[in-house]
Structures are given as C-alpha cells and as structure tokens.
Amino acid sequence: MFRGERLVLDRVSLKMHDGEALLLTGPNGAGKSTLLRTIAGLRRPDGGTMRWDGRAVTDFALHATRLAYLGHLDALKPGLTLAENLALFARHGEADLSAALDHVDLQPLADLPARLLSAGQKRRAAIARVLLARAPLWLLDEPSLGLDAAAIGRLGAVLAAHRAQGGMVIATTHVPLPLPEAATLTLAPPVLSLPDFAA
C-alpha cells in the first residue's frame, strides 16, 4: 500500500475469526490507520487480496454492511441533538438508540446539541454509533482517545459483549486497551528517505 510515493504497508497479512480481537500497534506513521481504512474499504490496496468467508471482497457496498468504522473524526452534525444524530444510524428503532446511549452513559445528554459535547463525549457518541451499526466487524482507530477511566471501563464492557456474540474487533492504539486475549500486530516504523522531505 502506497501513500503518495511512499510504500507504507508491505506484505502485511492477517486473519480473524469470530469473537477474536486484534490490536494494531506501532509508532506514528507506521500505517495503522492506513491498514484499518483499507480493511474498511475506504482505501483500495495497491496489491494483495482481502477475503471475507474465503471469498475475495469485490463488492465494497456489501462489505460496508459487515463493518462499523470508528475513525479520528466524530462526524456528528453540530446543529442536531445527540439523539437526532444517532437516530440517523438507528435502524432498529428507539429502544436500540436508547440502549446504545445507555452503554456509553450519554442518556442524560441525549437532547443536547452535538456542538456542545466535550471531546470525550463525542468519542462516546461515536462508540454508540458503532453499536448501532450491528455489524460483525468493528474497526476502531484509537477508540480510547479522550475517554476518562469510567468510559474506558464501559468501552471494555461493550467490546467484551460484542466478542461474546461472535463479533470481531480490530483496534489501533498507543495505550493499553480493555481487550483481553487480543492478538497484536506491530507495524514497523516508517522508513523516511530524502525525497520525503523534498518540496
């Protein structure tokens, strides 16, 4: 996988089964987010194959229905309330929305305009959105970023519940995450060459 002129990921291979979790680690610039976005179908690999249940992924619209992606941006509409924002993703009704808010302890803020949420509250809202997707594969880019200790505990609970139901989790992180028995894939530091600094 190239980013610009630079080969960022090369000969990376991974396999996941139901209920498993994988931590992507490595220094800044190693390609963790790039790998996660590639698995999410948001970037096309320059080489290699991605398979789901043994079949090459070619229909990326279908692939998108299998996963929930949590990136660095919160993607909340600032003028809508938290509940209105999440309702856009609650395909299984109000009870589902309410349960998701409970899981991240945001029920009391449901009617607050999203622009008034703190950074950690926005992160919790993004986790609620992941829950609402009801997808088997969760792709989480630094999910604990900005979360306080209590919120990290609740994140651990939702991750465990997801895996107990056969769900899979791939998460990038620079800090320990509440993901017991997760495998770890450590990406190598980026190789910087003179052309990287040119122009």
Ligand SMILES: Nc1ncnc2c1ncn2[C@@H]1O[C@H](COP(=O)(O)OP(=O)(O)OP(=O)(O)O)[C@@H](O)[C@H]1O
């Ligand atoms: N839009 C872009 N164009 C060119 N190169 C990019 C672009 N975005 C990222 N890169 C480069 O791709 C490499 C991998 O970036 P990536 O964001 O995947 O790393 P990361 O491991 O997630 O880093 P971090 O720990 O800082 O989040 C970096 O060297 C970065 O400079």
